[in-house]
Amino acid sequence: DAGITQSPRHKVTETGTPVTLRCHQTENHRYMYWYRQDPGHGLRLIHYSYGVKDTDKGEVSDGYSVSRSKTEDFLLTLESATSSQTSVYFCAIRGTGGAGANVLTFGAGSRLTVL
Amino acid sequence: KQEVTQIPAALSVPEGENLVLNCSFTDSAIYNLQWFRQDPGKGLTSLLLIQSSQREQTSGRLNASLDKSSGRSTLYIAASQPGDSATYLCAAEFSSWGKFQFGAGTQVVVTP
Numbered sequence: 415d416a417g418i419t420q421s422p423r424h425k426v427t428e429t430g431t432p433v434t435l436r437c438h439q440t441e442n443h444r445y446m447y448w449y450r451q452d453p454g455h456g457l458r459l460i461h462y463s464y465g466v467k468d469t470d471k472g473e474v475s476d477g478y479s480v481s482r483s484k485t486e487d488f489l490l491t492l493e494s495a496t497s498s499q500t501s502v503y504f505c506a507i508r509g510t511g512g513a514g515a516n517v518l519t520f521g522a523g524s525r526l527t528v529l
Numbered sequence: 530k531q532e533v534t535q536i537p538a539a540l541s542v543p544e545g546e547n548l549v550l551n552c553s554f555t556d557s558a559i560y561n562l563q564w565f566r567q568d569p570g571k572g573l574t575s576l577l578l579i580q581s582s583q584r585e586q587t588s589g590r591l592n593a594s595l596d597k598s599s600g601r602s603t604l605y606i607a608a609s610q611p612g613d614s615a616t617y618l619c620a621a622e623f624s625s626w627g628k629f630q631f632g633a634g635t636q637v638v639v640t641p
Contacts, residue, residue, distance in 0.1 A: 445627050456633040457573075457618070464627055472628065504572060508627065516561055516580070518620065518629060520572040 417441045420505050420521040428529050433492040435524050437505030439485075445508035446488040447518075448472075448480065450501040457504070463488055495528045502526075531556045531623045535632035543640050548606035550635050552619035557597045560622040564593050564604050567616045567634070576617075577604070609639045 417440040427433050437446060448460040449472075459472030461480040469480050477499060481489045492499055503524045509517040534553045542548060552562070561580045565573040577586045579595040579602065586593050590607040606613055618634040 447629075449631075454633075457620075457631040459628060462627060506573075516563075516622070517575050517578050518563060518565075518573075519575060520565075522572045 418505060418507055418519060418521040420503075420524045422524060423522065424525050426527045426529065427495055429496055430494050433495050433526065433528075435490045435503055435505075435526070437488045437490070437521060439488075439507050441507065442485055443507040443510055444485075445510075446482065447506040447508070448478075448488065448490045449504045449506065450474065450499075451504060451523075452501050460490065460503075492526075495526075497528050500526060500528045531621070531630055533619060533621050533630045533632040535617075535619060535635050537635060538633065539636040539638075541638040541640060542609055544609060544611060546609055548604075548609045548613065548637060548639075550604040550606075550617050550619075550637070552602040552604070552621075552632055554600050554602070554621045554623075554630075556621075556623050557600060558623060559595075559597055560624055562593075562595055562602050562622075563620045563629070564591075564602075565618045565620065567618060573618065609637075611639050611641050613637065614639050 419438045421436045447462040449457045451457050458474045463469045463482045479491045505521040506518045532555045563578045564576045567573045577593040579586050592605045595602045616634045616636045620629040620631045
């Protein structure tokens with residue numbers, strides 16, 4: 415999807431274990447986002463990044479941390495996974511310049527199940 | 530709190546009928562508004578983006594309008610087809626900070 419790769423695409427884990435989801439982009443965009451999508455809640459912003467080592471919290475950031483040490487990679491970590499974090503996680507990038515300026519492009523999603 | 534609302538949550542139309550999807554937002558200081566399509570089990574695909582200085586955008590059978598004063602955006606899909614069946618979401622950016630607020634989406638079914 416337009417240069418965005420999420421990994422893993424599917425993961426089943428147990429409560430209390432750490433989990434890291436990776437978002438990789440090939441287009442050198444400044445803004446990257448992590449959302450979660452749940453029935454009845456729609457898409458909710460977890461964290462976003464506006465540059466290397468520059469991140470900020472979204473509306474549902476509790477229990478999540480992020481890191482961006484390189485432009486192309488944005489990592490989402492669940493330090494100790496809980497069942498309430500079972501969800502589909504989407505990474506997105508924001509286009510810069512030209513016809514794609516400000517357009518959000520999403521990855522294919524990572525489905526996480528916490529047992 | 531800045532909110533984005535999409536009503537109805539679900540909609541069914543016969544093939545060939547025009548689709549009208551609504552998106553309401555609470556803050557007129559909108560930076561831009563985007564419409565997306567999501568197929569079951571898939572990610573979101575951007576359809577149209579309207580900057581705050583624009584009134585509408587068109588792409589093929591799709592037309593999206595933006596009325597900041599009334600806090601509304603409308604997505605029109607002309608001559609609907611079964612392949613248009615999907616969930617349509619709108620997202621508003623209320624500043625240039627880069628955060629987008631999503632509506633819950635409207636699930637559309639186009640029957641042959």
